[in-house]
Amino acid sequence: MEVFSTITSPLFSEVVIVLENRDISGLLSHVSFFETLRTMTRVRPFDLVFLLTVLDDLQEEARRRLMEVLDSAVGKRRLNFLGSPPTIRMRSRRPGS
Numbered sequence: 001m002e003v004f005s006t007i008t009s010p011l012f013s014e015v016v017i018v019l020e021n022r023d024i025s026g027l028l029s030h031v032s033f034f035e036t037l038r039t040m041t042r043v044r045p046f047d048l049v050f051l052l053t054v055l056d057d058l059q060e061e062a063r064r065r066l067m068e069v070l071d072s073a074v075g076k077r078r079l080n081f082l083g084s085p086p087t088i089r090m091r092s093r094r095p096g097s
Helices: 031-043 056-075
Strands: 014-020 047-055 087-093
Touching: 014 087, 047 056, 056 087
Parallel strands: 014 047, 047 087
Antiparallel strands: none
């Protein structure tokens, strides 16, 4: 947290969380993850971005699953500290990489 509070750039605006397909289903069970984000936004407000790295043919399914998880997190008020809804970005991954 101390390192995070030293960011002075006026250009800082987002925190990017990189996820793979296997990370999606367990995201809600990590309550401490959401509490850490809440504490971080008190130190320095930011937009939350999830960068989902999946194989090309799994992108749409993975995006849908992540949206469902994030909707559930919103419903459980785990993201109510954000000024705007989280963003989902996609990055293609090739088999074996």
